[in-house]
Amino acid sequence: MTDRSPESVHILADGGTRWTDLSAFQRDLLETIRTLKLRNETSYGLAIKEELDERYDEEVNHGRLYPNLNELVDAGLVKKDALDERTNRYLLTASGVALLEDRARTLDHLAGEARVATDGGAFR
Numbered sequence: 001m002t003d004r005s006p007e008s009v010h011i012l013a014d015g016g017t018r019w020t021d022l023s024a025f026q027r028d029l030l031e032t033i034r035t036l037k038l039r040n041e042t043s044y045g046l047a048i049k050e051e052l053d054e055r056y057d058e059e060v061n062h063g064r065l066y067p068n069l070n071e072l073v074d075a076g077l078v079k080k081d082a083l084d085e086r087t088n089r090y091l092l093t094a095s096g097v098a099l100l101e102d103r104a105r106t107l108d109h110l111a112g113e114a115r116v117a118t119d120g121g122a123f124r
Contacts, residue, residue, distance in 0.1 A: 017075045019099060022072075026068050026071065029052075030096055031100065032048050032051045032055075033092055033096075036048070043089060043090050045062075045066065045088060069090055072090075076095050076096075077095055078091065079092075079093050
């Protein structure tokens with residue numbers, strides 16, 4: 001079995017983008033795009049913005065949203081295509097999905113360690 005301890009995990013998407021290379025907002029963008037996909041909703045800019053507005057205490061402005069989406073596109077984590085002549089749709093690439101899945105496995109490992117610690121062991 002592969003060692004999945006936090007010290008051994010270096011999440012890297014194709015092209016060299018690490019989870020820690022992304023800002024918290026960019027990570028939230030990846031999660032939001034994935035959430036919309038899992039709910040079979042179209043992940044266009046306004047839908048992403050509305051989802052993030054619910055998560056954050058303040059409204060996400062367009063000047064923050066679209067440059068960060070474009071950075072994720074440039075990093076190869078998100079694909080942008082035209083939904084219609086005024087609206088773009090954002091989809092995770094295979095690298096974006098892999099990055100999220102690796103992060104989920106890391107968090108699952110940490111949660112498992114925390115469960116072991118609260119079940120009688122000392123959390124290290």
